[in-house]
Amino acid sequence: xxxxxxxxxxxxxxxxxxxxxxxxxxxxxxxxxxxxxxxxxxxxxxxxxxxxxxxxxxxxxxxxxxxxxxxxxxxxxxxxxxxxxxxxxxxxxxxxxxxxxxxxxxxxxxxxxxxxxxxxxxxxxxxxxxxxxxxxxxxxxxxxxxxxxxxxxxxxxxxxxxxxxxxxxxxxxxxxxxxxxxxxxxxxxxxxxxxxxxxxxxxxxxxxxxxxxxxxxxxxxxxxxxxxxxxxxx
Amino acid sequence: xxxxxxxxxxxxxxxxxxxxxxxxxxxxxxxxxxxxxxxxxxxxxxxxxxxxxxxxxxxxxxxxxxxxxxxxxxxxxxxxxxxxxxxxxxxxxxxxxxxxxxxxxxxxxxxxxxxxxxxxxxxxxxxxxxxxxxxxxxxxxxxxxxxxxxxxxxxxxxxxxxxxxxxxxxxxxxxxxxxxxxxxxxxxxxxxxxxxxxxxxxxxxxxxxxxxxxxxxxxxxxxxx
Numbered sequence: 258x259x260x261x262x263x264x265x266x267x268x269x270x271x272x273x274x275x276x277x278x279x280x281x282x283x284x285x286x287x288x289x290x291x292x293x294x295x296x297x298x299x300x301x302x303x304x305x306x307x308x309x310x311x312x313x314x315x316x317x318x319x320x321x322x323x324x325x326x327x328x329x330x331x332x333x334x335x336x337x338x339x340x341x342x343x344x345x346x347x348x349x350x351x352x353x354x355x356x357x358x359x360x361x362x363x364x365x366x367x368x369x370x371x372x373x374x375x376x377x378x379x380x381x382x383x384x385x386x387x388x389x390x391x392x393x394x395x396x397x398x399x400x401x402x403x404x405x406x407x408x409x410x411x412x413x414x415x416x417x418x419x420x421x422x423x424x425x426x427x428x429x430x431x432x433x434x435x436x437x438x439x440x441x442x443x444x445x446x447x448x449x450x451x452x453x454x455x456x457x458x459x460x461x462x463x464x465x466x467x468x469x470x471x472x473x474x475x476x477x478x479x480x481x482x483x484x485x486x487x488x489x490x491x
Numbered sequence: 492x493x494x495x496x497x498x499x500x501x502x503x504x505x506x507x508x509x510x511x512x513x514x515x516x517x518x519x520x521x522x523x524x525x526x527x528x529x530x531x532x533x534x535x536x537x538x539x540x541x542x543x544x545x546x547x548x549x550x551x552x553x554x555x556x557x558x559x560x561x562x563x564x565x566x567x568x569x570x571x572x573x574x575x576x577x578x579x580x581x582x583x584x585x586x587x588x589x590x591x592x593x594x595x596x597x598x599x600x601x602x603x604x605x606x607x608x609x610x611x612x613x614x615x616x617x618x619x620x621x622x623x624x625x626x627x628x629x630x631x632x633x634x635x636x637x638x639x640x641x642x643x644x645x646x647x648x649x650x651x652x653x654x655x656x657x658x659x660x661x662x663x664x665x666x667x668x669x670x671x672x673x674x675x676x677x678x679x680x681x682x683x684x685x686x687x688x689x690x691x692x693x694x695x696x697x698x699x700x701x702x703x704x705x706x707x708x709x710x711x712x713x714x715x716x
Binding site: 311312313314315333334335336337339341343345346347348349350351352356360361363364365366389405 | 492495496499503506507509510566569571572574575576577578579581582583623684715
């Protein structure tokens with residue numbers, strides 16, 4: 258089944274872990290070309306939201322619709338349209354950069370030959386392609402993980418704290434990459450604490466606190482002031 | 492797509508193991524240590540108690556298998572690579588089959604070493620019916636690994652996974668271990684009790700079908716949070 262969509266919508270999504278309520282009645286929509294910033298303090302529910310969007314968790318209530326279809330109806334075919342870069346980098350440290358990319362490309366049913374080399378170039382790791390990932394710095398791993406997440410050109414790109422461990426230059430490269438993805442028609446969802454990086458990058462802002470959506474609005478300048486007004490001191 | 496995914500996961504696990512040799516060496520070392528300790532305890536004047544070899548073979552397989560299961564999935568926990576596998580568009584039960592095949596390969600390597608070692612130390616005629624022995628080992632190993640792989644995957648994110656794995660695994664795999672022990676003991680009888688050995692192979696095969704089917708059926712819902 259060939260699945261594609263131009264919007265993703267959370268409809269009254271709640272998620273409980275036992276008696277703890279991680280998300281409560283969240284409704285949100287993001288469309289092709291959007292960079293949706295999920296902002297909020299620690300424990301607000303941002304990562305849970307990303308996990309649900311990635312189909313790795315199911316909501317306790319409500320539903321997620323990809324285009325006009327719920328996730329359950331789309332099954333495994335939906336996952337080829339989703340890319341996730343989480344705080345944990347999803348790389349095998351014993352394998353080389355090339356082996357990691359080739360393995361994930363094949364897992365997505367892709368021929369690794371035409372895509373692995375450009376991905377290594379893009380990560381700036383062409384000269385370290387055959388070194389084990391365990392010997393890489395956090396920044397190098399992060400760049401490799403970004404390429405891994407984008408190998409299959411996903412429609413919905415989910416980033417959970419993608420700037421962790423990156424220096425200013427590398428962060429700017431990642432930010433440019435996010436803009437290019439959105440310009441190319443991807444739906445980008447970015448969960449981050451870094452208000453300075455998010456300011457000017459995101460096109461829409463969803464502020465989350467204690468599992469509840471506090472605000473969902475178009476991004477404007479002065480994100481930090483807006484965050485402080487709605488959430489508290491950043 | 493199903494078998495290709497299982498093959499990719501198996502090949503990836505083998506590539507990692509070839510580089511690190513971590514799980515293989517710890518599993519083999521533990522299995523050999525286990526057999527040597529029992530040999531020192533039970534073998535007197537070159538004579539071991541009747542059927543001891545059968546019990547010790549399966550204790551070594553079960554204990555070293557539990558160790559291997561924990562270490563194999565610890566690898567997927569580090570950097571949360573299991574989540575990356577689950578996110579792939581491949582059928583999720585294929586991931587289970589790939590991990591199961593890796594466990595079977597690992598335990599088969601342990602058995603290649605354990606069987607001659609036990610035959611030698613306990614003066615056990617384990618090679619008198621090699622085809623039946625392979626049948627019993629294969630039947631028991633598949634049943635044990637099928638349940639173990641499912642539980643180890645389920646417990647990847649549990650804080651007390653090292654404690655919970657044997658607590659969950661042993662009660663459910665007891666029938667498989669009993670089948671393995673009784674089938675092996677039938678091979679060690681003098682004369683060899685072939686009908687009993689064949690009956691136990693049949694019982695083990697039935698367990699395997701049930702355990703593998705249930706694991707394939709429950710893997711996806713159990714792995715989705």
